[in-house]
Amino acid sequence: MNIQPPLPKEYQNLPVEQACRRVAQLKTALGQDVRILAHHYQSDEVFQFADFVGDSLKLSQQAAASSARFIVFCGVHFMAESADILTSPQQAVILPDISAGCAMAEMADAADVEEAFEQVQSAAGEMVVPVTYVNSSAATKAFTARAGGACCTSSNARRVFEWALASKLQGGAGGAKVFAIPDRHLGLNTAVAMGFGTEDCLVYDPKLEGGGLEALATRRAKFILWKGQCYVHQRFTTDQIERARSRQPGIRIIVHPECPRAVVAAADYSGSTEQIIQAVNAAPAGGAWAIGTETNMVRRLAANNPDKLVRTLADTPPFCRTMSRVDLPHLLWVLENLSAGKVVNQVRVEEKLSAQARLALERMLAIPPQGGISPSR
Numbered sequence: 001m002n003i004q005p006p007l008p009k010e011y012q013n014l015p016v017e018q019a020c021r022r023v024a025q026l027k028t029a030l031g032q033d034v035r036i037l038a039h040h041y042q043s044d045e046v047f048q049f050a051d052f053v054g055d056s057l058k059l060s061q062q063a064a065a066s067s068a069r070f071i072v073f074c075g076v077h078f079m080a081e082s083a084d085i086l087t088s089p090q091q092a093v094i095l096p097d098i099s100a101g102c103a104m105a106e107m108a109d110a111a112d113v114e115e116a117f118e119q120v121q122s123a124a125g126e127m128v129v130p131v132t133y134v135n136s137s138a139a140t141k142a143f144t145a146r147a148g149g150a151c152c153t154s155s156n157a158r159r160v161f162e163w164a165l166a167s168k169l170q171g172g173a174g175g176a177k178v179f180a181i182p183d184r185h186l187g188l189n190t191a192v193a194m195g196f197g198t199e200d201c202l203v204y205d206p207k208l209e210g211g212g213l214e215a216l217a218t219r220r221a222k223f224i225l226w227k228g229q230c231y232v233h234q235r236f237t238t239d240q241i242e243r244a245r246s247r248q249p250g251i252r253i254i255v256h257p258e259c260p261r262a263v264v265a266a267a268d269y270s271g272s273t274e275q276i277i278q279a280v281n282a283a284p285a286g287g288a289w290a291i292g293t294e295t296n297m298v299r300r301l302a303a304n305n306p307d308k309l310v311r312t313l314a315d316t317p318p319f320c321r322t323m324s325r326v327d328l329p330h331l332l333w334v335l336e337n338l339s340a341g342k343v344v345n346q347v348r349v350e351e352k353l354s355a356q357a358r359l360a361l362e363r364m365l366a367i368p369p370q371g372g373i374s375p376s377r
């Protein structure tokens with residue numbers, strides 16, 4: 001894990017108005033040389049300065065399409081790595097707080113995943129294809145490409161799983177099984193959306209010898225799911241859904257597929273952050289929505305849809321703590337350094353790893369995308 005040293009004293013306890021004024025001035029002065037990207041889960045104080053907003057993949061693609069020399073990525077580490085992989089060597093990707101990691105991505109160390117894959121492959125006795133969520137390190141993505149797999153996002157996981165299991169003659173990877181890394185909930189929810197049952201899925205626990213799997217069960221399973229999860233989405237429960245429905249009859253519940261299986265099954269719909277935003281924005285006025293994803297995004301969605309009731313599903317709204325490490329003082333600090341000709345907190349993926357990880361992303365991008373939110377099953 002990367003450690004961010006404390007910011008110089010002048011950035012600590014800086015009044016918000018003063019920090020905002022300085023960021024705005026620096027942004028104007030730096031002009032086209034710098035683009036600020038902000039993830040949907042970012043706080044308002046940072047989000048207001050973004051040139052582009054989106055989910056992790058959309059932001060990386062926007063970074064790649066931009067000619068700016070400096071990409072200031074207000075997200076978490078794996079997102080900045082993906083942006084570095086997809087941008088040109090002349091561009092520098094900067095993460096304002098280098099400690100801003102993703103707890104789920106850190107649950108799948110590349111060396112552990114590679115060892116697990118070999119065990120699973122040998123126990124399965126047939127071809128296993130790794131499908132790695134973009135919420136993973138560059139090293140894990142690179143392993144995925146070497147093993148013949150591809151990345152996926154929460155908006156296209158089903159399409160990528162289908163590709164993994166389709167025959168090579170049909171343009172697929174020709175796998176008999178999918179090894180889904182690192183989010184067990186996304187893996188299980190995707191398998192069920194494809195018509196499989198929970199009995200077709202096995203969880204590989206990296207803390208147990210051999211993942212805690214028996215060879216016979218591995219041979220029978222169609223999906224092996226790495227035991228990782230997001231603590232933000234793990235917080236949503238079926239009780240919250242029941243309470244939301246009893247408080248507001250007719251309310252529609254939409255949750256992220258990183259939520260546990262029972263929550264996705266009890267909701268009305270599931271979808272990625274982009275799919276949730278599009279669905280609520282496109283819904284007729286007057287409706288009521290309870291959303292199961294990170295709170296900053298839900299608050300902004302509510303503010304942008306004053307003709308609807310939009311609220312978080314959770315009673316205690318969950319924030320992504322690591323995302324919020326990227327705050328106004330850190331944004332100001334990186335911009336002031338850029339203005340002084342100094343690049344701080346550049347995220348660089350080593351060349352060989354970058355080429356392999358790019359291949360896993362490109363395989364995903366070659367698969368036709370999915371539509372909007374899905375009705376729950």
Ligand code: SF4
Pocket residue numbers: 041076101102103104105135230231232233294320321322323
């Ligand atoms: S919300 Fe969860 S998956 Fe997303 S960056 Fe934060 S910890 Fe990672």
